[in-house]
Amino acid sequence: MNRAERPPVSYFTIWVWLVILIAxxxxxxxLPISKLAAVAVIFTAATIKAGLVVRHYMHLRAxxxxxxxxxxxxxxxxxxxxxxxxxxxxxxx
Amino acid sequence: MMSAIAAAGQPQQMEGGIAQLPIGRVxxxxxxxxxxxxxxxxxxxxxxxxxxxxxxxxxRAHVNTGLAAVNTLILVTSSFTxxxxxxxxxxxxxxxxxxFLLFTVLLGxxxxxxxxxxxxxxxAHGFTPATGxxxxxYYAMTGxxxxxxxxxxxxxxxxxxxxxxxxxxxxxxxxEYAGLYWHFVDVVWIFLFPLLYLA
Numbered sequence: 155m156n157r158a159e160r161p162p163v164s165y166f167t168i169w170v171w172l173v174i175l176i177a178x179x180x181x182x183x184x185l186p187i188s189k190l191a192a193v194a195v196i197f198t199a200a201t202i203k204a205g206l207v208v209r210h211y212m213h214l215r216a217x218x219x220x221x222x223x224x225x226x227x228x229x230x231x232x233x234x235x236x237x238x239x240x241x242x243x244x245x246x247x
Numbered sequence: 248m249m250s251a252i253a254a255a256g257q258p259q260q261m262e263g264g265i266a267q268l269p270i271g272r273v274x275x276x277x278x279x280x281x282x283x284x285x286x287x288x289x290x291x292x293x294x295x296x297x298x299x300x301x302x303x304x305x306x307r308a309h310v311n312t313g314l315a316a317v318n319t320l321i322l323v324t325s326s327f328t329x330x331x332x333x334x335x336x337x338x339x340x341x342x343x344x345x346x347f348l349l350f351t352v353l354l355g356x357x358x359x360x361x362x363x364x365x366x367x368x369x370x371a372h373g374f375t376p377a378t379g380x381x382x383x384x385y386y387a388m389t390g391x392x393x394x395x396x397x398x399x400x401x402x403x404x405x406x407x408x409x410x411x412x413x414x415x416x417x418x419x420x421x422x423e424y425a426g427l428y429w430h431f432v433d434v435v436w437i438f439l440f441p442l443l444y445l446a
Contacts (some may be wrong), residue, residue, distance in 0.1 A: 165334070169327040176319055183312075183445050196441045203323075204434045211330045212430045220265045224276045225283065232287025236294055243299045 168210050175199045175206075275424045279431050282395075286435050289391070290442065293384045306381035307443070309374060311365050315444040318361050319436060322396075325354035326433040329403070329426045336422045341415055344422065348407040351429065355400035362393050388439055395432045403429070 182195045209215040214222065265273060297303055332347035366386075376386040402425050410418050 165327055165330050169323065172323045172326075173320065176316065176323065179441060179445055180312075180316055193446045196445050200437050200441050203437045207323075207326055207430050207434050207437070211326050212427055218265045218268065221268070221273070221276050224273075224280050228280045228283040228287060232283065232291050235288070236291040239291075239295050240298065243295050246299075 165211070168206050172203055172206060175203045269420065271420060271424055275427050279427065282431060289388055290438060293388065293442065296380060296384065300380065303381040306379060309369070309372065310385070310444055311368065312444045314361055314365050315440055318358050319440050321354050321358045322433045322436050325351050326430050328354065329429045333422050333426045336419055341410065345407060345410050348403055348410065348422070352400055352403045352407060355396055355403065358396055359393060359400070362389065385443060388443065392432070392435055392439060399429045399432050
């Protein structure tokens with residue numbers, strides 16, 4: 155791990171943010187808001203959490219673009235599979 | 248001959264576009280890419296099946312959200328401890344690194360114990376993989392993830408043992424690779440938790 159791979163903030167600070175985001179997810183489940191809004195917040199929080207772990211704990215922020223591609227292509231394929239099939243599932247007769 | 252032996256102890260370097268990276272790091276990212284496809288396919292089919300079934304609200308009400316939240320905290324904390332172990336290895340603070348590896352192993356075991364308890368309660372209430380599609384997905388996804396946690400615990404335990412015996416030369420780079428795998432297991436849970444327990 156070279157200097158560039160170290161996160162701009164401490165690992166502990168990132169852990170604190172991860173805990174805060176877990177709490178945010180749990181809080182929005184309990185709040186009397188619409189299900190859609192709660193789901194949107196919960197999955198946004200989950201995506202940010204995953205981003206923090208991947209970028210800072212896995213040090214992807216300091217890696218070459220090729221490593222982003224190795225990790226990113228399967229993610230995009232999985233997301234594309236779901237998005238492409240949702241219309242068939244949601245609007246089937 | 249001597250230089251060949253000395254080189255064998257060092258991580259090999261990739262040639263080409265990502266030439267500056269140790270070949271082992273690139274290898275573990277390729278492995279993680281294949282794992283993303285496995286879990287991506289499973290999570291994607293769960294989402295689609297759930298939309299098709301109309302939400303599975305009744306089934307989801309029977310899972311233990313509190314215990315799963317504790318498990319999320321445990322895994323996130325174990326990600327912190329393994330990255331601190333990696334950091335300590337880089338700083339050649341061997342005792343500190345061993346302590347963080349041991350913390351990671353213990354947190355992984357705590358996760359598995361909690362999951363085992365959760366399974367036992369659900370099975371006692373009659374929720375088996377054959378109960379319905381939600382429970383089939385639930386046991387398949389959490390079971391596959393649990394298997395990954397178990398493998399991670401075993402790998403980290405072996406590294407902790409080797410580090411105490413034959414010294415650091417054999418494990419230095421492997422702590423980073425084990426850490427990358429462990430973080431991936433954490434990221435998978437970060438998405439499993441809302442999908443199965445919150446949404």
